[in-house]
Amino acid sequence: MTKEQNKRKKHVFGMVIDLDKCTGCGSCMVACMSENNVPFREDESDKKRSITWMRVYKLTNGKSFPDTEICYLPRPCMHCGGHGDHGHSPCVSVCPVNATRYGYDTGIVSQIYTRCFGCRYCMAACPYHARYFNWWDPKWPGEMEKYLSPNVSPRMRGVVEKCSFCYQRYQAARDKALYEGRDEIEENEYQTACTEACPAGAITFGDLNNPDHMVYKMVQPDPHHTRKPLNPKAFRLLERLETNPKVYYISEREWVRKAGDNYIKGEWEKLNKNHGKSDE
Amino acid sequence: MNELEEKTEDVSMDAVEDGQKEEQKAEGDSGLGMGVLFFLVAFVVCFLSCWLLFPKVLYSEKSQPFNFNHRLHVEETGDCESCHSFRDDGSFAGIPKISKCLECHDEQQGDTKDEAFFIKNYASKDKEVPWFIYSKQPDCVFFSHAAHVKAAGMDCKTCHGDIGDSTKCKPYEENRITGYSRDIWGKSIWGIKKHSWDRMKMDDCAQCHEKETGEKGSCFQCHK
Numbered sequence: 001m002t003k004e005q006n007k008r009k010k011h012v013f014g015m016v017i018d019l020d021k022c023t024g025c026g027s028c029m030v031a032c033m034s035e036n037n038v039p040f041r042e043d044e045s046d047k048k049r050s051i052t053w054m055r056v057y058k059l060t061n062g063k064s065f066p067d068t069e070i071c072y073l074p075r076p077c078m079h080c081g082g083h084g085d086h087g088h089s090p091c092v093s094v095c096p097v098n099a100t101r102y103g104y105d106t107g108i109v110s111q112i113y114t115r116c117f118g119c120r121y122c123m124a125a126c127p128y129h130a131r132y133f134n135w136w137d138p139k140w141p142g143e144m145e146k147y148l149s150p151n152v153s154p155r156m157r158g159v160v161e162k163c164s165f166c167y168q169r170y171q172a173a174r175d176k177a178l179y180e181g182r183d184e185i186e187e188n189e190y191q192t193a194c195t196e197a198c199p200a201g202a203i204t205f206g207d208l209n210n211p212d213h214m215v216y217k218m219v220q221p222d223p224h225h226t227r228k229p230l231n232p233k234a235f236r237l238l239e240r241l242e243t244n245p246k247v248y249y250i251s252e253r254e255w256v257r258k259a260g261d262n263y264i265k266g267e268w269e270k271l272n273k274n275h276g277k278s279d280e
Numbered sequence: 281m282n283e284l285e286e287k288t289e290d291v292s293m294d295a296v297e298d299g300q301k302e303e304q305k306a307e308g309d310s311g312l313g314m315g316v317l318f319f320l321v322a323f324v325v326c327f328l329s330c331w332l333l334f335p336k337v338l339y340s341e342k343s344q345p346f347n348f349n350h351r352l353h354v355e356e357t358g359d360c361e362s363c364h365s366f367r368d369d370g371s372f373a374g375i376p377k378i379s380k381c382l383e384c385h386d387e388q389q390g391d392t393k394d395e396a397f398f399i400k401n402y403a404s405k406d407k408e409v410p411w412f413i414y415s416k417q418p419d420c421v422f423f424s425h426a427a428h429v430k431a432a433g434m435d436c437k438t439c440h441g442d443i444g445d446s447t448k449c450k451p452y453e454e455n456r457i458t459g460y461s462r463d464i465w466g467k468s469i470w471g472i473k474k475h476s477w478d479r480m481k482m483d484d485c486a487q488c489h490e491k492e493t494g495e496k497g498s499c500f501q502c503h504k
Contacts, residue, residue, distance in 0.1 A: 103498040110500035114420045153420040153504055168504050171422050172369065178426040179370030 012107040012227070013165055014208040014246035015192070016218045016234070017074055019256055021202035024072030028054050031197030032076075035166060037148045039138030039155070051132040053077070053163040054194050061255045071256045074203070076194065077130040077163035078237065078245030079109045085226040085244045091122035091131065099160075107208075107246055108165050118158040127238050128245075131162045165205075166192040187213050208246060219248045235260045335469065339453040339462050345402075345409055347394045350446045360436050360444060372425035378408050412452035414463040415440065415480055422504040432492070441477035 032054040033040065044050045059071045082088035087102035089109050095101075099116035102109055123131040137157040140148070148154065151168035155161050173189040187206050195205040206213035208221050219234040221227035226244045229235065235257050236245045251257055258268050357363065363376045385403050388395060402409050417423060428434045436444065453462035466479035473479055476488070486496045 098499075101499045103500050105498060106500070108500060110498060110503065112420070112499050112503050114418070114503075115499075151422075151504060153418075164500070167500050168422070171424065171504065172371070175424050175426045176370035178424070178431045179366055181430070 010105050010107070010209065011207050012209040012246065013170075013190075014079070014107070014206070014215050014221075014227075014248065015076065015165070015195070016204045016215045016248045016250060018202045018204075019071050019073060019249050019251040020253065021200045022056075022072045022074060022198075023200055023202075024056055024058065024070075025199065026056055027197045027199055028074050028194035028203065029056060031193040032163070034147075035149060035152070035193035036164070037138075037152045037154050038161075039134070039136075039140070041136075049135060051134070051161065053130075053132070053161070059256065059259050069253070069255070071251070071253070071259075073249070073259075074194070075128060075130065075237075076192075076247060077109065077165070078128050078243065078247045079107060079165060081107065081226065081244035081246065083242045083244070090125040090127060090243055094121045094125045096121065106167075106170065108167060108170075109162075110167070111160065111162055111164065113153060113155045113159045113161060116159040118160060120160060122160055127241055127243060131160050133160050134158060169193075215248075218250065221248075233257070237261070331469070335453075335462075338456060340456055341451045341453055342412055343451050344412055344449040346397045348449050349392070349394070350444050352390075352447070354444050364436075366426065366430075370426045375411050375413060378402060378406060381409075382406075412454075412461070414443075414450075414452065414461045416461060417464070417480070418460065420503050422502055438476050439480065441475065 029052055032038065033052070036053060038051050038053055041050055054074060054076045057073045057075060059073055061067070061069045061071075063069070080089040080091075082090070082093065082102070087104060089100075089102055091100050092102050092109060096119065097115055097117060099113075100109060100111050100122055118133065120133055123129075123133060134155050134157050138154060149168070151172065169192065170185075170190045173185045176189070177183070177185045187210075190205075192203075192205050195203045204214050204218060206215040208215055208219075208227060210216060218231065220230035222230050226242075227246075228239070229248055231250070233252060234248050234250045236248055237260050238245075239261055249256075249260060254272075263271075353363065354360070363380060365373050365376070365380075367373055381398075382403060385395070385399065388399055398409070401407070428439075429436070454460070455462065455465065464480045466473065466481070468478070473484070476484075482502075485502060489495070489497050
């Protein structure tokens with residue numbers, strides 16, 4: 001990259017998940033684990049110990065039959081831009097060894113396993129529980145080690161790992177573009193594994209900085225207000241923490257949108273008079 | 281009266297034995313000299329033995345399966361990319377596979393012993409040559425040849441040195457602790473770098489990036 005190329009418009013890769021389409025099948029979790037060499041244990045039921053970069057949560061509206069409704073919420077790393085979207089993500093700002101950094105060229109929060117020494121400060125800082133600790137060295141049964149992806153480095157015991165938006169796919173797409181003499185990659189050249197795996201098409205991935213990309217059209221991120229969604233049906237998790245996540249959720253159902261943050265009694269109704277936007 | 285007091289009394293009382301006293305003093309001086317000499321010799325011996333031995337202890341020398349003459353091949357093919365090529369997806373193939381060699385070497389081309397060895401043991405059996413890769417980076421490193429060679433227009437020499445002009449394969453020195461080649465850490469124990477291709481550490485990447493692009497770049501630019 002030369003100095004001139006450095007000045008070009010930066011990418012802000014983000015994801016939009018349509019919660020009304022998600023059936024909770026878990027394909028995204030499986031695809032993610034096989035794409036990123038995520039280790040698993042014989043007994044995966046202990047969710048405080050198991051590692052799931054992409055995890056599907058189950059939400060309910062808390063009502064009894066026949067009004068019961070459920071919603072499945074896939075949760076990757078949110079790749080927060082931090083307060084004011086300056087790159088001071090909760091995890092990045094606490095890491096004592098620069099093992100996790102904000103990529104200003106892509107908007108992706110990196111995790112360098114060889115640099116991490118496992119203090120787990122970032123895990124405590126992350127409000128989305130998106131980070132996981134390797135309590136043991138990964139072990140793949142039998143011949144399975146041969147199926148690992150060579151494009152993702154395997155982790156060792158004692159380091160933290162998390163979703164990288166399949167960064168290796170961006171690297172590969174960029175390699176191809178540069179080889180062919182192009183300066184930019186196409187939207188379809190860089191898609192995450194979960195996006196491709198979702199049978200319902202609930203996950204959309206792309207550049208939030210590019211008005212031509214689907215994710216931009218879906219949420220209409222407001223560039224003047226740290227990319228808050230202008231689409232009233234779209235929301236981000238814990239929006240008011242000002243972590244500025246790059247993962248947006250869309251739902252027609254009001255109770256689902258309400259579940260995206262914590263509200264005191266009556267607060268949601270008050271905020272909602274203002275077309276789903278807060279008063280500020 | 282202990283021994284020491286006895287001695288001092290003896291000396292002070294016997295003024296006659298002045299000469300003997302001087303002799304004793306001279307003996308003490310030479311003892312000190314010997315001590316310093318011994319220390320210096322021991323220091324030099326230890327320093328040199330460690331200086332020469334340490335790399336031998338840290339690195340195990342391995343030789344390549346057979347000798348490869350780069351100069352001869354460059355003269356024949358004209359450039360590096362004939363053998364070290366890009367794949368269609370933009371990734372770099374690195375050391376060519378045997379199928380690439382067989383494009384020319386389906387039968388003996390010259391009359392060198394090394395080629396005869398290659399034909400007999402690898403080419404005729406269609407077996408991959410187990411080369412040691414001098415510039416092999418750790419698993420966590422992503423290096424884009426396309427970005428450097430195609431986009432930035434760098435030549436191979438900047439990082440790989442004069443390998444294209446070599447007639448022999450140098451021994452592969454493997455770090456016994458890390459398992460990586462000495463070419464990554466660099467030959468000089470002092471860490472002195474004369475050429476851009478002397479070392480291949482992260483600092484060396486960052487140094488050039490800072491100079492050429494104005495910033496070291498983000499972590500994920502080169503890590504995976």
